[in-house]
Amino acid sequence: MTQTVLLALDTSTEFCSVALLSAVGGAASQTADQGNAEPRIWMRHEQTGAVSSTRLLPAIRELFDEAGLKLADCHAIAFGSGPGSFTGLRTATGVAQGLAFGLNLPVVPVSTLLACAESARLRDPSATRVLAALDARMDEIYWADYAWDAALGEWRTLQAASLDAPERLVLPDVPFTLAGNAAAAFGARLPAVAAARTVDGEALPHAVPLAHAALRAFRAGRTVPADQAAPEYIRDKVAQTTAERVAEKAAKAEQAARVAHEADQGEGRQ
Template identity: 50%
Template sequence: MADKLLAFDTSTEHLSVAVRHGDRVLSHSGAGGAQASSTLLPLIRQLLADAGLALADLDAIVFGRGPGSFTGLRTACSVAQGLAFGAKVPLLPVDTLLAVANEARHAFGAQRVVAALDARMDQLYAAPYDFDTAGPFGGDPEPLLLAPEALDVPTGWAIAGNAFAAYGPRLASATARHEVLPLATAMLRLAPALLAAGRTVPAAQAWPLYVRDKVAQTTEERAAIKAAAAVPQNPA
C-alpha cells in the first residue's frame, strides 16, 4: 500500500499541499495565484521534513493537472516533473474537478455532485460525478467549458466548487451548494484507487489538462460583448 505520498494543487487562487506518511497527514493551505511559483517548493520541503520524509522515500507525487488557471497548471506540472526527475518517483495526475467532487463527498456526504470551478471569462469548468453508481471516480466524466446558465444539474444533485461568488444567481438550482476547492487532502484520499487503476505517468508525461485553448479575449471581442449587452432586447 502506498502510504508515503506528496500532493499539491495550484489550479485556483488557493494553494494546497499535503503529505501522507502512514496514518499521519500534514497539510497547508494558503494564497496561490502568482505567489504559488515562489512558495510551493519551500512548502513542500517543509512538510516533507515535518513528516520525516525525503523525496526519494515517496511512493508517488500527486498533483492537480487541471482544468484551472493556465499559470497555476504550468506551475504544478513543472514542479511535479522536476521533483519526479530528480527523485525518480512516479507521478499521479488528478483532475481538479474530481478533487472538488471528492471534497464535497468527504465534507458534506454528497454522492452525486456537479463540480464547477470559475474559469473566468464568464465561463465555468464543470463535470458531473455520481459516486452512488459509478465507482470511486464518479464515472470519470470529461470536463466541460460552458456558460454558467448552461450548467445542467439533475434533480437531487449538489453543486460544489468555487463558482458561487461570481455566478451564484446564474446557476441552476440544486439540492445543495457546497463551497469547496480542489484540496491536496482530497487528492490523497483519491490516490489509492488511482494508483490501483494504474494512473501514474512518467515525469515526461506530466501534462496539464487544458479545456480552454484561449487565455483571454481580445480588445475587439470585449468591446463587441459590451456592445451586444447594451442593445435593448425587443419585447416578445
C-alpha cells in the same frame, strides 16, 4: 502491509496547496474506505495569489521535515491537472514533473473538479452524486458530474470536464450536491443552485482531497510517466483578443444606449 508516501500539489487557484500523505494498506486495489487505516496527512494551504511558484518548493520541504520523511521515501507525485488558472496549472505540472524525473517516480494527474467532488464527500459522506462547478471567468464555468461507486470505492465520471455558460449546466435527475465556487459567482443564473440537495461552496481544489483521490489512482495503477504529465486546460485560450475586447465594449455601449433610450421613451409616455 506496505506504506505508501504520496506528495500532492495544487496551484490551480489563488492558493498554494500541498499535502504529504502516508498510508498503510494491503492489496493495491484497497482504499481507506475498504478497511485500511486512515492515512496520515500533513498539509499547507496558503493564499499566495499569483506567486504560488515562489512558495511551492519551500512548503514541500516544510512538510517532509514535519513528517520526518525524505523525498526519497516518496512513491508518487500527484498534481491538480486542471481546469484552473493557466499559470497555476503550469506551475504544479512543472514541479511535479521535475520532482518525478529526479526521483524516477510515477505522476498522478487529478482533475481539480474531481478534487472538488472528493472534498464534498470527505465533508459529507452522503454526497455521493456531485456536480462540481468552478468559476472559469469570462462569464463561463468549468463543470463535471460524478457519482460515487461504493462497491468500487471510486468515483465514476458521468460528464467529463466541460466549459459552458452557467445556464447550460446539465442537471442530474437525482438528488445531488453542488460543489465549487460557481454558485457564489453566478447565483440564480446557475440552475443547479436551486435544484441541488446541498450547495457546498467550500468544496474547492485543495491538496488534501486531491491526495485521497490520487492514492486510490496510484494503487490502481492509474499513473503516467513524468514526461507525459500535462495540464488539462479545457479552455483553448486564456483571454480575449484585442478585437474581441473592442467588440464586447461596443456591444455593451450599444446595449446601455438602447436601455437608456427605452427608459427615456418610457418617461415620455408617462
